[in-house]
Amino acid sequence: MRTVLDVVGVCLLAAVLLIIIFAFRRRWLSRDGGTFDCSLQLAEKDHGRGWALGLARYVGDELQWFRVFSLAWWPKLVVNRRQLEGVTTRRPMGNEPLVTYAGHVIVDAELRDRTVHFAMTEEALTGVLAWMESAPPSTQTYL
Structure with a gap:
């Protein structure tokens, strides 16, 4: 059970990081x-x-x-x-x-x-x- 929770936690963390990177990239592209x-x-x-x-x-x-x-x-x-x-x-x-x-x-x-x-x-x-x-x-x- 703990392994499943670890995998879900890593997947959620990866998804949040990806969203943050997309948002930062969009902000960086439109900075000027x-x-x-x-x-x-x-x-x-x-x-x-x-x-x-x-x-x-x-x-x-x-x-x-x-x-x-x-x-x-x-x-x-x-x-x-x-x-x-x-x-x-x-x-x-x-x-x-x-x-x-x-x-x-x-x-x-x-x-x-x-x-x-x-x-x-x-x-x-x-x-x-x-x-x-x-x-x-x-x-x-x-x-």
Whole structure:
């Protein structure tokens, strides 16, 4: 009987520690502000498949995306502002309303080499568009 109680106690302690780590990670990611809830379609699949819940934040010229349910301290995806070539929006289709947060719109971001699909609120989309437009003029040098 004592062994069972020990195992249950260790499992409860592990669960509490995991919750504390998730909360601390979320707090650490949002410490500088500029964060918002944002889902990402990780694989190019049918509507409603391949989505992961996440958190995005602005860091200088980068938009960094982190999974919500992960212990990783580094972003899963980094999009440089200069890579973005265009953004279109649409309403969730198929099973997408079931796997994204309620009230989110789908944002299809055209990068130089691929298309990335985000799901975010319209307010967050306004922030992303303002962030894109506020890029400083190009600093390319020609030799």
